[in-house]
Amino acid sequence: MLLGCIGDDFTGSSDLGNTLSKEGMRCVQYVGIPSGPAADDVEAGVVALKSRSLDRHDAVSQSLAALRWLQAQGCTQFFFKYCSTFDSTPDGNIGPVAEALAEALDAHKVIVCPAFPGTGRSVYQGHLFVNDVLLNECGMQNHPLTPMTDPDIRRWLARQTTHPVGHVAATSVLEGAAAIGRALDAEHRAGKRLIVVDALRDVDLLEIGKAADQLPLITGGSGVALGLPRNFAQRGQISKAGIAWRGQPGKCVALSGSCSTATRAQVALHGQSNPTYEIDAAKVIEGTLVPQTVTDWLLESKGVPLAYSSADPDHVAAIQDRFGGTRSAAALETFFATLAQQLVDAGIGKILTAGGETSGAVVEGLKLDTLEIGPEIDPGVPALRANDALVLALKSGNFGAEDYFAKAAQVLGSVNG
C-alpha cells in the first residue's frame, strides 16, 4: 500500500476512493480499522471512520490508530479526508486531527484544501464557496451538527488549532506547482504548519498535487487528492489498472434518510417512474411501523423501489421538537440498518443509500468490512463491491444529479462499468 487515507465519514471516504480509483490506483475502503493486514495488491487504502462529530479526543485517538495501521501496511504518504464543506465546529475535529497526524508524522507544510470543483466547492482568498455563494450562505449555516457560520477557512481552522494557520493564495496556485512549493516553504519559515491552499479548478488541484509529491501528509476534500496518483504513476509505482468492475445481477433497492435539498429532488424525480414508500418518522420512533413492513413492500415492488424518510426542514424540525433530535436520529438509523439486513437476508444484492449517517448505519448494520471502489456514478459517488453477493452506492446528502437513483441502479448492474 502506497497512499494511506483516513476519512472522517463513510460516504466521504468513498468519495475519496472514487477520485483515487479514477486516477488509476487500486483502492479499497475499510469500514473502521481492519483487524488484519490489507491484501497485497491494494495501492491506496481508505480507513473510513465516523469521527466527524465525535468528541475531539476520541476523533484524535481513532485517527492515530488508523494512521498506525496504515503505516504498518507500508504507506509512504498519508491523506486526511474531511468534507468539502469543511464540516466541523469551533472545537474540531479537523484541526485537532490534522495537528495530531502532523505531529505523529513529523509533517510540516500540511496542505488544508476542501476544494472540489466538480461539486461546486472552491477556495479563494482562504474563503470557501459553494457554487456562487459563500459557505455560510449556502445552507450549511443551518446544519444541525456542524453549522458553518464563517466562510473564512483560515479563521475557522484557527479556532480549532494551537498553532497559527497559514495560507497559499490563488496568485501562487495559478502559477503552478513550483510557485505553490515556494509559497508553502515561505509559510513554513513563518512558523505555519497547517496551510490553507486556494483552488478553483481541477488544474489547480493537479498542480497542488505535484507540489505535494514529497509531503508526508495532505488534508482536504477528495479534490486535492486528484494529483497524488500521478506522482506514484510517474515513479512507476502503480499499475494504473484499477479494480475491474463486475456488475451484480438482480433487483436493486434504494433507501434514503437524507433530508438534503439535492436528495429530496432526487427522491421526487425517482418517484415519477418507480414505486416509492414514504417512511413515517413518527411511527418509526413510536414503534408502530416495523422494518419488516417496508422490507416486504420493497421485495414485492417492481422497478427500483425506494423507501425514504427524507423530508423538508420544517417536517424534520417538528419531529425533532416532538421526540428529540438524538432519539429520532437513532430510531431512524436503526430502522434503516435493520431494513438493509432484512433485504440482504432475502437475497437482495444491490442497495443504494442516501445520506452520510444513513449510509453509515447501513454499512455498520450489514457488518461490512471492506468495500472495493468501482466506477463513478456521479461526482463523488462510486459504485462499491462489498462481497461476491452485494454491491452498494453510498451517496452523500448533497451529491448527485437529479436522476441519481436510476443512474446508480444502472451502474451497479452493468458489467465493466
Ligand SMILES: Nc1ncnc2c1ncn2[C@@H]1O[C@H](COP(=O)(O)OP(=O)(O)OP(=O)(O)O)[C@@H](O)[C@H]1O
Ligand atoms: N423524517 C425525518 N424526520 C426527522 N429526522 C429525520 C427524518 N429523516 C431522516 N432524519 C434524520 O436526518 C439525518 C439525515 O442525515 P444523513 O447524514 O443520513 O443525511 P444528510 O445530512 O442529507 O447527508 P450528509 O451527512 O451526507 O450531508 C439522520 O440522522 C436521519 O435519521
Ligand SMILES: O=C(O)[C@@H](O)C(=O)CO
Ligand atoms: O467532501 C464531501 O463533500 C463529501 O465527501 C462528504 O464528506 C460529505 O459528508
